[in-house]
Amino acid sequence: MRKTLYIIGLSTFVFSCTSQQNVKKNTYKPKTPITQAKPTVQTKPPVAPKPKVVSDHGVEFFTTNIADPTKNDNTASYGSIVSAKPGGYKVVKTYFPAVAQNFRQRYLILHYTALADDKSISVLTQQAVSAHYLVNNTGDNEIYQLVDENKRAYHAGISAWRNDKNLNDNSIGIEIVNTGYTTDSTGKRTFAPFSDEQVKKVAALVKDIVTRYQIQPTNVLGHSDIAPTRKQDPGPMFPWKKLYDEYQVGMWYDEAAKQTYLEPAQADLAAKYNESSFIFLIQTSLQKFGYALDPSGQWDDATKKTIEAFQYHFRPQNYDGIMDAETWAILQALNQKYPVK
Numbered sequence: 001m002r003k004t005l006y007i008i009g010l011s012t013f014v015f016s017c018t019s020q021q022n023v024k025k026n027t028y029k030p031k032t033p034i035t036q037a038k039p040t041v042q043t044k045p046p047v048a049p050k051p052k053v054v055s056d057h058g059v060e061f062f063t064t065n066i067a068d069p070t071k072n073d074n075t076a077s078y079g080s081i082v083s084a085k086p087g088g089y090k091v092v093k094t095y096f097p098a099v100a101q102n103f104r105q106r107y108l109i110l111h112y113t114a115l116a117d118d119k120s121i122s123v124l125t126q127q128a129v130s131a132h133y134l135v136n137n138t139g140d141n142e143i144y145q146l147v148d149e150n151k152r153a154y155h156a157g158i159s160a161w162r163n164d165k166n167l168n169d170n171s172i173g174i175e176i177v178n179t180g181y182t183t184d185s186t187g188k189r190t191f192a193p194f195s196d197e198q199v200k201k202v203a204a205l206v207k208d209i210v211t212r213y214q215i216q217p218t219n220v221l222g223h224s225d226i227a228p229t230r231k232q233d234p235g236p237m238f239p240w241k242k243l244y245d246e247y248q249v250g251m252w253y254d255e256a257a258k259q260t261y262l263e264p265a266q267a268d269l270a271a272k273y274n275e276s277s278f279i280f281l282i283q284t285s286l287q288k289f290g291y292a293l294d295p296s297g298q299w300d301d302a303t304k305k306t307i308e309a310f311q312y313h314f315r316p317q318n319y320d321g322i323m324d325a326e327t328w329a330i331l332q333a334l335n336q337k338y339p340v341k
Helices: 002-025 117-126 196-213 240-247 255-272 276-289 301-314 325-337
Strands: 054-056 059-061 107-112 133-135 171-176 181-183 189-191 220-222
Touching (some): 107 196, 276 301, 276 325, 301 325
Parallel strands (some): 107 220, 133 171
Antiparallel strands (some): 181 189
């Protein structure tokens, strides 16, 4: 009897469990409607057709910029396009030009010849030095071109500015006929002036070149800026401020900024002039602006000549190579206005 009851109870339990599993399996779950995302149709922006390459008597030109001028990029060609002529093949300009390009001509460097007109011409055309242009002092309206702008002239020599060296590779050089300087018994240099006609010629020439090649203000320099320990040209008589004010060419400081720095500069020089840390600060500030100067913490000869070159350009009233309050204030104002990017 017990055995029978046990079997009946076990059967009931198994049936009960099986029923619960079936209930779980058969529980109704409403289906969530699935909405399929509509495929997005990507439309390509219309590509503007590139201007045509112009052919004139078998010579090709491309005079339109299709690159981004805000990035100092330019695809225009100021002269005929130079192309390869591989034997048995044809070079075509179906996809010319690529937008990712810019000019080799990134700097414009001004010099004086320290020679008279005739001698300047013979030296710059017949010897191992040259420039792209020579501005004479004969009172006419002529400017002599000596080297193709696309070619490398030998005018800068060992040179550096900011992150660039050997600036012959990426610059246009302009020589100005001028006798340079004489030295008195104390060693003080007296520089010869430039005529008004020369300055007008130089300004017009510089403006044209800077505009065409989009040369930055910080890259319009004198030979003494890029080689301060060995060169003095174009010297303190060259009117950099006139070029800046009247032709919007090159660099100059803001007077208000200079005045802001002037009083602290006077205090710095009075209290710290011979401190190594202060000298080091001056040297690194000159280096930051662009001059190739190795900071030493001493008023060494290289530092004196670099300060002198800076004064030629930005403080021509006094170019003794000694750091004074006004020079220090001007340097700080320029570093504020033209930071390295």
